[in-house]
Each structure stands twice: as structure tokens, then as C-alpha cells.
Amino acid sequence: MTELKSYTLAILASLWVVVVAGLAILQPSALDVSTVTTILQFSTILGLVSLGQGVVILCGGAGIDLSVGGIASLTSVVAMQAAEAGMPLPLLPVICIVVGAGLGTFNGLLVTRLGLLPLIATLGTFYVYSGAAVATTGGAVLSGVPSYFIVWGRGVVSGLPLPFLTLTLPLFLLTAILLRFTAWGRWIYALGFNERSARLVGIPVDRVRLIAYGASGAFAGSAALVGLAWLGSARPNIGQNLELTSLTAALLGGIGIMGGRGGVIGILAAVLLLVTLQTGLLQLNVNSIWQVGIIGALLIIVLLADNLRFIRRST
Amino acid sequence: MLKTSKLLLLSVALLAATASFATAADAKKKVAFVPQLIGIPYFDAMKAGGTEAATKFGVEFIYTGPVDANPVDQLQIVQNLVNQGVDAVSVSVLDASSIAPVVEAAKAKHVTLFTSDSDAPKSGRAVYVAQATDEGLGFMIIDEMVKRVGPDAKIGIVSGEATASNLNAWIGFMQARVKDKYPKLKLLAPQFAGGTAQRAAQLATDIMAANPDLKGIIGVASSTCPGVAQAIETAGKIGKVIGTGYCSPNTARAYLKSGAFAYTVLWDPAELGYLTVWAGKQLIDGKPFEATATPEGMSHPVTYDAKTGILLLGEPAVFTAQNVDNYHF
Structure with missing residues (x-):
């Protein structure tokens, strides 16, 4: 398992080097601290959401969370509405995470208690959550985020954005440690790898899975918090497109779609690669229609490389 | 390891392919326009008008925007144009609040940020090029x-x-x-x-x-x-x-x-695109907008309201079955 993980990381790292080198040759002026800041800024929200997506997929049972974008949108709107209704502003981070975790747990209940297929359950809640976010606001943006959050959201320390440094990076490291060194982490791999035997040895499969969906919601909620602090307002469509981009990042990062395989550091590497690639292409003024195609091609190539290895091994 | 090197080769090829689309940097002043969405006739017409003005006024015109109307993608594109040091960046704003984080960054880099087609009134933009009120x-x-x-x-x-x-x-x-x-x-x-x-x-x-x-x-x-x-x-x-x-x-x-x-x-989006690039050139040259002026190459005057910072293309037009064939955009 470790061998596979390092293999994915090696591919991603070398691709990243290629992208940066290409950019250095074609547009030397792009190699600036401000580019690093930009890349990390746009990686922060995607990173948080992809982390949750990755954990859900790891748990197996055809796990997938298509509602992450909807959770981020609805959470930011609900948090600001609560603030307008008189909730003390310093509680914004708490309510973001609580609401996100709640919405995620609802997904988990649909999947574990009602036995809905995750694809269908979270597709449904994706529409419900993102629809509710637009409906309750009429599409309008809610402002009024206190300035001390904006100082954090837009803050940069020696080129590194504060939300990335203080939220995304620590959460990735924490999740990596939990997955690797705790019983819960081993359970997740075990039930993702073989659910039947995991049940037979007494792993609380449904509970682990429920918590994974809740965690994914909480990560999306923290992404909503970053959006609030960064943009200075709650936008009912802050999570637009995050469901598919986060899925791309998780798969590109080496998470096996069937579960039980991969690690979260790979996801972080994939997020950084994706955003660096986008930024590089934008710096070169490449038409953004090409960018979408290139990212798709990248996903297929990396997964194909992975697959070929399996085919060769099994024959 | 063999696979890795193959992959490296592939990605180099990919990059080389994309590089051919990139434009070489030169000394010309650059004016960029970021639409809400690319690949629709409306913004294509603005692009055509902008390109025409760029040729006329001797500036380089960069046209780039998101493939679906997503404010965060648009923000990312604007941010990168600012990082590149494009002299003037105009944006058809998708979401007025989302543009706020780049306004300060633009000022620090001495990039003039202004809006066109869709405004962000309290963002501190240099001017809003309006199609009609x-x-x-x-x-x-x-x-x-x-x-x-x-x-x-x-x-x-x-x-x-x-x-x-x-x-x-x-x-x-x-x-x-x-x-x-x-x-x-x-x-x-x-x-x-x-x-x-x-x-x-x-x-x-x-x-x-x-x-x-x-x-x-x-x-x-x-x-x-x-x-x-x-x-x-x-x-x-x-x-x-x-x-x-x-x-x-x-x-x-x-x-x-x-x-x-x-x-x-x-209104005529091609004319709006033309006016946008003209306004960008004026801003780069540090020329103030006059209350009424007819930019070179345009058939009618445009008005500027210094209080609101709005440069107005003119009255909206009404198209009917009788007059539609006189217009081709």
C-alpha cells in the first residue's frame, strides 16, 4: 500500500516539476512570490473539500460525496443568516463547522441507515443544498463578515496565505496521521478494501462511514468559512463546480474509486498540481476551454498509468 | 520508473502544444478583458470590437474568461492577469463581492482594474464602462x-x-x-x-x-x-x-x-468592446475622461459621469422585425 502511494506522489511531483519548468521557460516573469500566493489561495477551498471527498471514497461501499459544493454554499449562507439574526460574530467558525458536519451527517444517514446508493443520495442532497442556498437568499450576496475574519482570510505571511497555512495544511497532516496511526484509520482502509471481512471482524462499518460523511461535511463547512473570510461575504454559489473538481483531485491523488486505497497527502499534491496547471495556463493566456480538456486528459493519463500496472501485475 | 519517464514525455508534449497558443511578450501596452463566460456570441462580439480598437490604438488585447459562469474561476483569471502585470484589466463582473480581494493586489502592482458590461460599484474600480444604464x-x-x-x-x-x-x-x-x-x-x-x-x-x-x-x-x-x-x-x-x-x-x-x-x-456589444479597450488605453495614458467625447472610430458621443465613475455607451436600442436586418451582431 505504501509502495502505491509513493508511486502516485512521484508521478504528481514530477508532473508538477514539468509544469513549473515549462512555465519558467515560456513566461519567466510568472516565477514570482505572488504566483505562489495565488496558487495556494485557490488551493485552500478546493483542498479542504477534496480532503473530505477523499475520506468518503476511501471508506468504500461505492462512497462518493457529490454534495460537497452544495454544503459549502448552504453553510456559508446559513452562517451569515445566523449572524444577521443576532448570533455573536466570533462564533462564525463554530457554526460553519457544525452546519457543515450536520449536512454531511444527513448524507451519511441516507447512505447507512436508509441504504441509498451514495451517488444517488448525495446527488439528491447536492440539488437540495445548493437550491436551498440560492432560494433562501434569492441569489443575493450576504455581506457583513467582521473585519478580523477578513484579516485572516486575506492575510499572507511570507508569501503563504494564512487560511492555507493555518487550516488546510494542518487538517491534511492531521487526517494523514489519523489514517496511518490510529485504529480508526486502519478500519477505514479495512472496510474500504473488503467490507464483508471488515464486518466479520467486528468493525462498526456503518458508524465509520457515517462519521466519514460527517467529516466530509465539516471539511466543506470549513471551506465555506474560508470563502466567507476571503471574499468578505457569503455567496450562495461559492461551492459551484466543487463536487467534480474535488472528485478529480481525489482520483488524481491516487484514491482508488472502489475505496481502501490511497492517501490524503496524494490529494494535497493533486490539488496543488491542478491549481498550478490552471495558473500556468492562465499566465500563458491559454484559452480556458483548453484548460478543461487538459485537466481531463491529465486525469485519464495518470489513472491509466496506475491501471496498466495492475493489469500487468495480475496477468 | 519507465512509466514515470513516459509520463514526463507526455506532459512535456502537452505543454509544448499549449505553448504554441501563448503569445510572445513584447513592449506594447496590454489591455485585458475578462468576460463572464467565453464562447457565447455576445462576448464574442465584444471581443471583436475590442480587437478592432486594439489595432487602431496600438495596444495588445488579451481576451480570456471562465468556461462556465463561476465567480471563483473568474476571480482566478483576473488575479493571474494582475500577477502578469497586464497594464489595464477590465472585467464583466459576475459577482460584485468576489472581485474585492484582487482590487488591492492590482493597486499594489500598479495595474489599473476597471469594469465593463457588469459593474462592482463599491470595489474601488477605476471606471465602469456601461452599455446603457x-x-x-x-x-x-x-x-x-x-x-x-x-x-x-x-x-x-x-x-x-x-x-x-x-x-x-x-x-x-x-x-x-x-x-x-x-x-x-x-x-x-x-x-x-x-x-x-x-x-x-x-x-x-x-x-x-x-x-x-x-x-x-x-x-x-x-x-x-x-x-x-x-x-x-x-x-x-x-x-x-x-x-x-x-x-x-x-x-x-x-x-x-x-x-x-x-x-x-x-446595445451593440461590439461597440461596447471597442469602448472598453479605448477606455483602457485612456487609463494607461493617464488621460482623464471628458463629460462628453467621441472616441476615434465611433459614430456617436459617449458620456462620462465623474461622480459615479460611469462611462456610458448610450441609450439602449429597440430591435423589431422591421429593423432587425440592419444589424449583424
């Missing part, structure tokens, strides 16, 4: 509708993205006009179709079914016009329900001729 557009479409259906009628509205600030402003002025001048006119709550004509057709059909006494439907976003018109045609309500919208003659030509649309209200 939101008020003029909102009032005009209602006035023209009343001319055709009378002041006592029920009108439906199908808009695009629920978060687009320009569309919401127009709807706001439609509602204000009805309240002030035509109290008997019943304007239904706007329905939002997102970016697709198909969804707009479905919404328009539903509105007609739910309101048998409906007299007119307004398609607010240019992407909703074909949907609204098709819905009127398929429902066999040509003449019974008056269709209209803010869309170009090319988009509406067939529907104006079939009678599904009685008129459309818009």
Missing part, C-alpha cells in the same frame, strides 16, 4: 411591453443566473417602473434558468401553463431568449403571448420574424 434598460423593456399589451396585463420573467448582478439590477428597475407608472401591470416573480436555453424553455412553458391569462414573457439573460421564444412557438401562443428579452439581433432574428418575439432591447 440599468435604469434605461429596465424602463425601456417595460415601456415597450406596455405599448403592445396595454397597462393592464400579466407579465412573466425568465432570468439567467440568480447571482448575476446586472440581470438582478434590470429586474429591479422593471419592478420599479411597474410600481411607479403602471400599477395595474402584474409582474410575476422572476424564474432563474441558469445558463441554458433548454431550462429557460421549460420555465417559460410552465409559466404559460400556470397563468393562462399571461400577456408577455421577458427573457432577461441573452442565453434565455431562444428558450423563451421556442416555448411560445411550441405552445402555439404566437400573438397571444408577447415575447421579448435583452438579446442580440442575431439571436432573436428568427423569433422576431416568426412573431414569437415582438421586439428586443439591447
